[in-house]
Amino acid sequence: xxxxxxxxxxxxxxxxxxxxxxxxxxxxxxxxxxxxxxxxxxxxxxxxxxxxxxxxxxxxxxxxxxxxxxxxxxxxxxxxxxxxxxxxxxxxxxxxxxxxxxxxxxxxxxxxxxxxxxxxxxxxxxxxxxxxxxxxxxxxxxxxxxxxxxxxxxxxxxxxxxxxxxxxxxxxxxxxxxxxxxxxxxxxxxxxxxxxxxxxxxxxxxxxxxxxxxxxxxxxxxxxxxxxxxxxxxxxxxxxxxxxxxxxxxxxxxxxxxxxxxxxxxxxxxxxxxxxxxxxxxxxxxxxxxxxxxxxxxxxxxxxxxxxxxxxxxxxxxxxxxxxxxxxxxxxxxxxxxxxxxxxxxxxxxxxxxxxxxxxxxxxxxxxxxxxxxxxxxxxxxxxxxxxxxxxxxxxxxxxxxxxxxxxxxxxxxxxxxxxxxxxxxxxxxxxxxxxxxxxxxxxxxxxxxxxxx
Amino acid sequence: xxxxxxxxxxxxxxxxxxxxxxxxxxxxxxxxxxxxxxxxxxxxxxxxxxxxxxxxxxxxxxxxxxxxxxxxxxxxxx
Numbered sequence: 001x002x003x004x005x006x007x008x009x010x011x012x013x014x015x016x017x018x019x020x021x022x023x024x025x026x027x028x029x030x031x032x033x034x035x036x037x038x039x040x041x042x043x044x045x046x047x048x049x050x051x052x053x054x055x056x057x058x059x060x061x062x063x064x065x066x067x068x069x070x071x072x073x074x075x076x077x078x079x080x081x082x083x084x085x086x087x088x089x090x091x092x093x094x095x096x097x098x099x100x101x102x103x104x105x106x107x108x109x110x111x112x113x114x115x116x117x118x119x120x121x122x123x124x125x126x127x128x129x130x131x132x133x134x135x136x137x138x139x140x141x142x143x144x145x146x147x148x149x150x151x152x153x154x155x156x157x158x159x160x161x162x163x164x165x166x167x168x169x170x171x172x173x174x175x176x177x178x179x180x181x182x183x184x185x186x187x188x189x190x191x192x193x194x195x196x197x198x199x200x201x202x203x204x205x206x207x208x209x210x211x212x213x214x215x216x217x218x219x220x221x222x223x224x225x226x227x228x229x230x231x232x233x234x235x236x237x238x239x240x241x242x243x244x245x246x247x248x249x250x251x252x253x254x255x256x257x258x259x260x261x262x263x264x265x266x267x268x269x270x271x272x273x274x275x276x277x278x279x280x281x282x283x284x285x286x287x288x289x290x291x292x293x294x295x296x297x298x299x300x301x302x303x304x305x306x307x308x309x310x311x312x313x314x315x316x317x318x319x320x321x322x323x324x325x326x327x328x329x330x331x332x333x334x335x336x337x338x339x340x341x342x343x344x345x346x347x348x349x350x351x352x353x354x355x356x357x358x359x360x361x362x363x364x365x366x367x368x369x370x371x372x373x374x375x376x377x378x379x380x381x382x383x384x385x386x387x388x389x390x391x392x393x394x395x396x397x398x399x400x401x402x403x404x405x406x407x408x409x410x411x412x413x414x415x416x417x418x419x420x421x422x423x424x425x426x427x428x429x430x431x432x433x434x435x436x437x438x439x440x441x442x443x444x445x446x447x448x449x450x451x452x453x454x
Numbered sequence: 455x456x457x458x459x460x461x462x463x464x465x466x467x468x469x470x471x472x473x474x475x476x477x478x479x480x481x482x483x484x485x486x487x488x489x490x491x492x493x494x495x496x497x498x499x500x501x502x503x504x505x506x507x508x509x510x511x512x513x514x515x516x517x518x519x520x521x522x523x524x525x526x527x528x529x530x531x532x
Contacts (some may be wrong), residue, residue, distance in 0.1 A: 036520070055520050056465060342496065351496035353463055381463040382520065385496040 002318040003027055003078040003102060007071035008042065010063060010082025013372040013388050014294070015042035018080045021310035030074040032067055034060035036380040041372050048426055050074050055382045061085045064092040068099050078102035078317060087293040088115055104317040105270045106216075106292050113266060115291040124287040127265040129258045132204065132277065132286040138197035142182040146440075148200050149178055155205065158182060160189035161197035171203045177308070202286075206438040207277040209237075210244045210285065212259035213301045215312055216268035217322040223256040224305045225331050227297055231426070231442050233349070238419070238442065239426060240297035240305045240337045246280050255285050260326075262287070271298070271313045278369075280438075296339070296389070299370055303335035303393040305371055310334040334397040336404050338426075340371070344417035345451045353381040357414025366393040366400075367407050387418065389413040397435065421451055456506040458528040460521045464495035468517040476517075478528075482510045490528055493521060508532050 005028040008018050015031060019042050022029040036055035043049040050070045053060035058235035060066070064086055073077050079096045081087040087105070090112040096103040105111070114120045121131050135148035138161040149156050149172070158170045158181055170185055172178035182198065190196035210230070213224040228244035229237040247255065247266050259274040265384055273291045278284070307324065316322060343349040356377045361369055371388025373379075379387070390407055394400030405427045426432045429449075431441070456499050460466065468476040478490050484504045492499045508530030515527050 056518065351462075351498050353495060381495040382465060383496065 001077070002320070003314055005030065005047075005074075005076045006078040006080050006104065006314065007067075007074060007076040007101075008032060008046065008082070009061065009067045009071070009079050009099055010085055010087070010370075011037055011040060011042065012379050013370050013386060014082040014296070015040070016045060016372055017310055017370055018042075018082060019045045020309060021314060022080075024308070025311055025314060027314065030076050032061070032070060034382075036382050039377060041374055041377070048074060050388060052308055052309065055130045055380065057383065062116070064089065064095055067092075068095050070098055071096075071101055071449060076101065078314075080104040080314070081293065083293050083295060088216075088291070090115065093258075098127050098368070100274075102317050104313055106268055106272065110266050110268060111292045114292050114384045120290055121287075123266055124262055125258070126399070127258075127262040129262045129274075130285060132202055132288065134201040135199055135237055139200065140197055142179060142186070145180060145198055145200060146175055149175065152200050152202050154178075155203040156200045157203040158185045158305075159199045159201065160185065160193055160195070161199045162189065162193035162195040204277050204279050204286065206280070206440065208244070208280055208438050209275065210247070210255070211273045211275045211291075211295075212296075213298065213309070213447070214259050214263040214268065214272050215309070215316070215322060215324070216263050216270065216272070217316045217320070218269040220266050220322055221260050221263035221268055222322060222324055222326045222329060223260050224301050224307055224309070224329055225256060226252065227300055229297060230437050230439050231432070233290055233442050233446065237297060238339055239423065239432075239433075240300055241397075242300035242335050243331055244278070245334075246278065251283050258285075262290075270316055271309050277439075291432075296386070297337050299336040299368060299389060299391045300337045301393060303366075303368070304331050305329055306332070314341070330421045333393055333395050334400040335391060335393045336400045337389050337391045338404065338408075338423040339386055339419065340388045340390055340411075340413075340423075341419045342379055342387050343385050343419055345419050345422040346417075349419075351381070351385050352417040353379045354416040355379075356416060359414070360410060360412035362407060362410030364403070364406070366395075367391070371411065390423075398433075400454055401433060407440065425449060425451060455532065456508055456530040457489055457526045458502065458504055460502060460515075460525045460527055462493055462495050462500055463523045464493040464500070464521060466515045466517070466519055466521045466527060467492040467494065467499075468513065478510050480510050480512060482509060484502055484508055484528075484530060493495065495514070502527060504528075504530070506530065506532060 028047045031049040073234040090108040093103045094108040142390040186196040229240045231239040368391040392403040511529040
């Protein structure tokens with residue numbers, strides 16, 4: 001049944017994005033908001049809005065029952081969870097469906113299965129998708145570790161089978177080093193956990209983070225190519241691109257086909273992302289996890305494919321089959337997204353809640369700004385610091401970087417500090433311009449290139 | 455009588471983590487630089503430190519309550 005009136009159970013820039021996508025489809029949007037969010041942009045744009053509780057997320061955007069009640073009372077027939085909050089909460093998805101509403105996303109069973117790392121790894125292996133190679137079970141001796149390492153492939157990470165939290169992890173480049181390190185790891189594991197059993201996993205050095213966007217209707221799935229999000233600080237992505245410049249077309253096809261195979265094997269419905277680590281030297285990719293929701297960085301995919309991913313997820317949730325065939329989806333040019341956060345990069349990325357003053361934003365072809373801000377808006381301190389995403393689309397990567405520089409030079413947000421200076425510095429960096437980076441690149445780079453107050 | 459104010463808007467916490475004891479309770483002595491609580495702002499935790507010494511007379515904000523910048527968190531007796 002096509003969706004007529006959807007409830008947005010989220011806030012910030014993604015709520016704005018969902019309200020706009022709903023309107024583009026002729027669907028009404030009712031916005032949930034906390035007491036701290038009455039003035040947010042999505043409330044102003046929505047057809048209706050409902051206060052769902054106090055500022056604390058646990059009492060508002062994470063209060064599943066209240067959200068479902070509010071959606072029903074507002075006469076909605078569907079709930080869009082956005083990202084974060086309850087987007088990957090199987091119980092919430094179930095509750096929405098039990099209340100007779102449509103959950104805009106995959107089934108609760110799929111969320112549960114793909115949200116569990118071990119179950120997701122098993123599903124990937126079942127579908128023939130490579131996962132990070134590791135030893136089976138507990139390795140009790142050095143000889144057993146050496147045997148296992150032949151299968152896993154060097155370099156290997158040596159972990160305590162009983163351990164956790166990264167304690168006592170060692171990396172062996174070859175058999176000689178493994179023979180030297182394994183006994184140390186065993187005695188340390190015995191001392192720490194009372195169990196000297198070891199576990200080996202391939203160490204992927206200088207891995208790049210690559211993820212494949214997929215869309216499914218429960219029967220069929222397609223991919224919308226990949227994104228690269230290797231520039232991360234404290235495991236938070238700060239800069240995202242599509243496509244990944246480090247992939248050749250044969251590897252790209254193989255990677256994307258593996259994502260479709262896994263999505264179809266779990267009868268995936270909606271928009272989802274499969275995350276991989278990519279070993280550039282060996283041209284090998286390994287599935288690590290799946291996100292069963294729309295992602296922050298989805299716009300770069302929209303720019304290079306021309307597909308409206310949020311609209312597509314709403315249509316599919318309404319029972320329509322996918323409107324796209326794989327051969328209809330083509331890559332065009334290169335897109336980059338940078339996250340504009342209310343943080344001061346010259347002061348340890350200290351959060352900077354405040355009142356937005358004048359906003360200056362250049363306008364040119366290939367520039368998009370997905371944001372939650374307007375002049376006079378007071379940013380509440382209770383939620384994350386993402387104000388918006390600056391997205392550029394160029395004919396190739398160099399062109400996209402030039403457009404990004406132009407956009408950042410023209411962007412001004414008075415009244416607060418933002419991460420814009422970080423992105424300006426990155427856009428000038430020789431390694432970033434050459435696409436030479438990996439997931440461990442940004443933090444040492446920040447140490448070596450401290451940002452100063454502008 | 456001295457006051458300790460929140461340097462930043464956010465959510466006030468009296469404990470380092472839910473399982474631990476409060477940083478300070480009523481009647482406790484406070485030295486300059488002592489942490490009396492945390493304010494969570496945009497998912498970061500900022501320590502609130504005393505700028506004068508004294509004895510905690512009263513907490514003016516409950517644990518996990520929203521606060522604005524400059525809100526009085528604690529009243530101190532000299």
